[in-house]
Amino acid sequence: xxxxxxPLRARLDRSNRIAGEASGQPTLRQRLRAQGYDGTTLxxxxxxxxxxxxxxYPFLYGLLLSFNPKAGGILANYARFFxxxxxxxxxxxxxxxAVPVTLLNLVLAVPVALRVRAMRYQRVLTTILVxxxxxxxxxxxxxxxxxxxxxxxxxxxxxxxxxxxxPVKLIHNYWGVFLSLLIxxxxxxxxxxxxxxxxxxxxxERAAAMLGAGSWQRFQRILMPLILPGLAITFCLSxxxxxxxxxxxxxxxxxxxxxxxxxxxxxxxxxxxxxxxMASAVAMVMGAVQLLVVGCILGARGLLYxxxxxxxxx
Amino acid sequence: xxxxxxxxxxxxxTVVWAFIGFFVINLLAMIASVLTSSFATRWLGTxxxxxxxxxxxxxxxxxxxxxxxxxxxxxxxxxxxxxSALLGVPAAYALARxxxxxxxxxxLLFLLPLLIPPITFGIPLATVLYQTGFAGSLTGVVxxxxxxxxxxxxLVMVPFVxxxxxxxxxxxxxxxxxxxxxxxxxxxxxxxxxxxxALLLVLVRTxxxxxxxxxxxxxxxxxLVVALYYAVFAAGVRAVQSIDAMAVIYMVTxxxxxxxxxxxxxxxxxxxxxxxxxxx
Numbered sequence: 001x002x003x004x005x006x007p008l009r010a011r012l013d014r015s016n017r018i019a020g021e022a023s024g025q026p027t028l029r030q031r032l033r034a035q036g037y038d039g040t041t042l043x044x045x046x047x048x049x050x051x052x053x054x055x056x057y058p059f060l061y062g063l064l065l066s067f068n069p070k071a072g073g074i075l076a077n078y079a080r081f082f083x084x085x086x087x088x089x090x091x092x093x094x095x096x097x098a099v100p101v102t103l104l105n106l107v108l109a110v111p112v113a114l115r116v117r118a119m120r121y122q123r124v125l126t127t128i129l130v131x132x133x134x135x136x137x138x139x140x141x142x143x144x145x146x147x148x149x150x151x152x153x154x155x156x157x158x159x160x161x162x163x164x165x166x167p168v169k170l171i172h173n174y175w176g177v178f179l180s181l182l183i184x185x186x187x188x189x190x191x192x193x194x195x196x197x198x199x200x201x202x203x204x205e206r207a208a209a210m211l212g213a214g215s216w217q218r219f220q221r222i223l224m225p226l227i228l229p230g231l232a233i234t235f236c237l238s239x240x241x242x243x244x245x246x247x248x249x250x251x252x253x254x255x256x257x258x259x260x261x262x263x264x265x266x267x268x269x270x271x272x273x274x275x276x277x278m279a280s281a282v283a284m285v286m287g288a289v290q291l292l293v294v295g296c297i298l299g300a301r302g303l304l305y306x307x308x309x310x311x312x313x314x
Numbered sequence: 315x316x317x318x319x320x321x322x323x324x325x326x327x328t329v330v331w332a333f334i335g336f337f338v339i340n341l342l343a344m345i346a347s348v349l350t351s352s353f354a355t356r357w358l359g360t361x362x363x364x365x366x367x368x369x370x371x372x373x374x375x376x377x378x379x380x381x382x383x384x385x386x387x388x389x390x391x392x393x394x395x396x397x398s399a400l401l402g403v404p405a406a407y408a409l410a411r412x413x414x415x416x417x418x419x420x421x422l423l424f425l426l427p428l429l430i431p432p433i434t435f436g437i438p439l440a441t442v443l444y445q446t447g448f449a450g451s452l453t454g455v456v457x458x459x460x461x462x463x464x465x466x467x468x469l470v471m472v473p474f475v476x477x478x479x480x481x482x483x484x485x486x487x488x489x490x491x492x493x494x495x496x497x498x499x500x501x502x503x504x505x506x507x508x509x510x511x512a513l514l515l516v517l518v519r520t521x522x523x524x525x526x527x528x529x530x531x532x533x534x535x536x537x538l539v540v541a542l543y544y545a546v547f548a549a550g551v552r553a554v555q556s557i558d559a560m561a562v563i564y565m566v567t568x569x570x571x572x573x574x575x576x577x578x579x580x581x582x583x584x585x586x587x588x589x590x591x592x593x594x
Binding site for chain 2: 046
């Protein structure tokens with residue numbers, strides 16, 4: 001910036017600055033610099049501007065739009081949502097999918113992460129587990145349609161082993177969506193949990209073992225309190241992903257019945273009824289439910305131990 | 315490692331390993347069933363198809379207009395990668411090097427698009443893009459996809475920039491480097507590994523990004539994953555093997571880049587958030 005200034009201007013600037021320093025009043029630029037704002041800080045402007053324009057603005061616009069319905073008063077969209085069982089039941093249906101699957105993912109992720117932490121070739125397993133997350137829900141849906149169908153390998157194996165007499169119906173119902181959320185959600189929960197678990201100093205457990213704690217006691221008294229705050233975050237992130245389930249609820253579930261999740265309601269309002277105002281209202285309700293659950297979990301997390309997971313010296 | 319050789323401990327170990335094995339076997343079998351079906355002539359009521367063929371790939375290619383779809387996919391992905399680097403890397407540099415008052419707020423702004431699921435913010439975003447006329451075109455697809463990728467690049471790059479010693483830059487200045495010289499001769503070479511890793515992850519995520527592309531894409535701006543969704547959605551119109559062939563093409567496209575990416579980054583980085591969360 002200084003490069004474009006004329007020498008006279010620069011000299012004036014400098015004398016101003018000296019005068020400012022002498023009188024104890026820093027110039028604006030100095031004050032800004034003292035707070036960390038200078039040419040380098042300006043590099044954030046393009047990215048921040050982009051997000052303000054395409055993330056914050058649409059969100060606020062959607063919020064306003066939801067109070068500006070096609071017909072009726074300000075709250076007409078919300079009144080319609082909470083009076084039509086076809087719409088308000090999507091909340092309970094989505095929660096009925098998202099909460100159990102998230103809890104199961106977490107319950108499975110903790111022992112697996114604790115086991116894998118001790119492994120030498122972690123990378124092979126983490127690589128395999130990254131695959132379903134990378135492929136995404138659409139491909140998983142198509143794969144599970146093949147694999148879990150009445151003629152698929154899964155049912156065929158169970159029939160051959162004599163575990164079942166007739167094929168189990170696992171697609172186009174609740175369980176299809178549940179299993180797809182398990183396949184994409186478990187690796188996610190596992191990788192996050194693993195990153196917390198590897199941060200815990202092994203000496204804490206060694207010390208507990210030396211003092212005579214058994215493995216269950218070590219888990220209960222040492223590990224669990226240390227990973228619970230991390231687990232709360234993992235729960236929030238996994239829950240929010242599961243709550244927004246969309247493609248697999250359409251492809252693998254019964255989108256008119258038990259897996260008519262809230263994102264289907266929002267999508268139908270926007271792209272089948274072309275009622276963007278209603279769609280924004282549904283999206284806001286969806287965001288509010290997510291925020292509520294996350295808020296409760298984070299509130300409870302505040303009561304937990306927060307501190308170093310590294311052992312103290314000696 | 316504390317060795318515990320009691321029966322209960324060994325039993326528990328077995329249970330955990332059995333679960334891992336069960337999960338991985340089912341995952342691989344699911345992928346294998348798509349692969350097998352795509353090469354099957356006819357597959358009904360048997361363990362394996364009666365005969366194998368490659369003709370479904372040809373028919374999927376023409377039925378689903380994959381030449382156009384793949385062209386759009388790679389154009390969109392290339393533009394998303396380019397612009398998320400141009401917007402994200404400078405911001406990451408500034409956030410790593412400067413402490414300023416609004417920094418926490420800015421970091422929150424970068425964190426939110428990654429924490430909020432795309433379908434939640436995608437619907438208002440799509441509404442705005444439809445009203446401004448960007449939706450339904452490649453521009454709209456790129457703009458929508460940039461919303462989560464720019465913050466992703468920022469959050470991956472900040473810790474990377476932080477571990478580069480600022481005294482290196484100071485030394486270059488002392489020896490009289492101008493800003494462009496400092497950038498091209500000193501900073502860029504040091505940043506390249508981090509940028510490469512971040513952009514490969516952006517690439518993989520963008521190929522697989524369904525929701526945002528689905529909400530804003532028009533008939534001529536569908537990416538591969540959206541085309542696959544429509545094919546599965548309209549199952550019954552086309553032979554299932556044909557859809558599976560397309561699914562395999564999609565899998566190969568994604569996994570090739572994933573394998574390249576995994577040469578440079580740790581798989582846990584794909585979750586993309588572990589660092590910030592660990593730091594609370």
